[in-house]
Amino acid sequence: MLYVERNDEGKIIALHNNPKTNVTEQKTSIDQDVLEFLEHNATNESWQTLLTISDLGFIRLLEDMVDLLIRKNVIIFTELPEKAQEKIMERKKIREKYSSQSILTVDDII
16 A cells, blocks of 8 residues: 655645655555556656565465465465475465564555
């Protein structure tokens, strides 16, 4: 989610990754207002940041899909390439460690 900063006329003047004082309105990266703002104001760095934010959510989605496919025995974990198994286990351990120290939900992370 992006945090939208607006001027007095209600026009978007800035986007933030985190809430700021008086900036609490959340929008997705595909919201029409956000896309219009980016079309007129974004630099290459802004687009790269937006892609990175989107990538993080997409990675989480892929992890959840792999977990589901394994649980349903559609794929067998040990049949995945060794490097893929290592990456999955590494992220799983990090997520377990993080979730035990935080009250955030899955939706908060995505």
